[in-house]
Amino acid sequence: MGNELKKLKNAPSFISWASVAGKKESEGPLGTLFDICDKSDRFGEDTYEKSESQMQYSALNLALSKIRADDKTLDCIAAGDLMNQCTGSAYGLLPFDAPYIGLYGACSTCAESLLVSSLLIESEQFMRCAAVCSSHFCSAERQFRYPLEYGGQRTPTSQWTVTGAGAFIVDRNGEGPYITEVLPGRAIDAGITDINNMGAAMAPAAYDTLKRYFTLGGKKPSDFSLIVTGDLGYEGHSILLDLMKKDGIDMSGVLRDCGLMVYERQRQDMHAGGSGCGCSAVTLAAKILPEIKSGTQSDVLFISTGAMMSPASVQQGNSIPGIAHLIHISNKR
């Protein structure tokens, strides 16, 4: 109806954020940047599902602690994860006394939760929101693929679910970085049926969102210091570059992918790269936001990408739709 690209009048500011990560992530290129790591991947809990909840709790609790803020200052928490019925968020965030808006956007949840939080603040009914999400390699493997004990062989295009959680507190007031624009994604089904090739399923959605952004917003890739997708991995990243190139848009200099930033490919043997809600969340919290804050980056397009499938939907012969939500983060309003 109107312009799908929303330029925010009340561009909210990130006022605090925190990252929590597991063993493999702590050994990767961003390892020294995470706030909290646990080499056991357990976070003090006896099941991996509870560990994931604990990661969400720890991330939001630390983000609040950094600014000495009480949970009662939150007008709402917008959160989600990959576990069935989003129990990572439901249980992990239960200790916080704040209204709760549960989201499901698969691995796009980081940008989705920030997009929803921004629009709630844009409504002038909310002053401060928390956006939280997580993924855990072990809870994801046993839910989506095989029990870890089975030791299933991984295909070259398969990605490694990041054990990580990110929490972001966005406020109507603050000194930046700011979320100045948001563009909600559309579900795009490119016909991919290979559950081990999520990158290929998500790349067309990222292409659709980026294409719409450049068309609607009148900007070009070189207007940004960084354009970063959530977890396309090597396969999806190269597909996205190709799709844009066919439209005459060369993004090779500016386009990166959190799934390629979080692990070191050869040394860590994670095949096509990182994935999961936690992938873009911990990269945003540990690397991108600090770089914007310090001035290393100025204008960043952050596009989390999700594959909206379930094991049952794939078993029943459905192809895998992707979705990509975009937020524009800037050091100025």
Next chain:
Amino acid sequence: MGNELKKLKNAPSFISWASVAGKKESEGPLGTLFDICDKSDRFGEDTYEKSESQMQYSALNLALSKIRADDKTLDCIAAGDLMNQCTGSAYGLLPFDAPYIGLYGACSTCAESLLVSSLLIESEQFMRCAAVCSSHFCSAERQFRYPLEYGGQRTPTSQWTVTGAGAFIVDRNGEGPYITEVLPGRAIDAGITDINNMGAAMAPAAYDTLKRYFTLGGKKPSDFSLIVTGDLGYEGHSILLDLMKKDGIDMSGVLRDCGLMVYERQRQDMHAGGSGCGCSAVTLAAKILPEIKSGTQSDVLFISTGAMMSPASVQQGNSIPGIAHLIHISNKR
């Protein structure tokens, strides 16, 4: 931080809605009111999961058809369901060309999706949103409980998941009914661990939301022609009445529950009542909104209730948190 109760400046109007229901629902007290029924519960599909997606598609398609509107007029679709990874919504709504915001609020999704849609319109960035949700008895049974073929015995407090989908188009302009206030719910864990007693798990959340509403809004139950919860069932409904009574608030004359309206208890043998996202959705679409439109009802508090558990979380010993989102629907702005 501010007042959690949001009185909307741009109270959106319901401009169209549709309900889709299954066999048991079509035989219940609201049977003649549903737009679309399918006595096979299949909706032309070969699996129940696909049937549920088809129900969401049919509901939104009919809601659009009723006003001769194109999907391109939708600024976004906010939707969710109970299936793992919310595939009922992801696949069912894929044919619509509109930005998609995936939600997970368990059975609270109907009010949650309307609340989120209202706030997006409140932001003045969105003109028209669709809120859609569904549940299907057969997909829910095999996911949350037992395969249907097993013929498991049901306990007296167990509820019957409604096979139903509702789609609601809300617009900044229109002639009502209007969503004039929204109050997002908080997750409340009252320690219930019985997966067959969702009513008891959700009632404390409904109590928390209603209590906050009356405290924050300065209103009392008698200010409303109807206060209706989503799917507390007999058990949860009586718990909620008791909790309110302890606070000196008698709601017996005005409080109803969609789970008690959708089936006829004795004749249809559904134990403690209806449940599922579809329960409050089809009741709102088929009965409540038409009654407001016709003047039979004037001011309605609509509170969908959800239990934020998964089979895995219960098996791992967690109790079941509930959540209840509230919207105030009125025939005047």
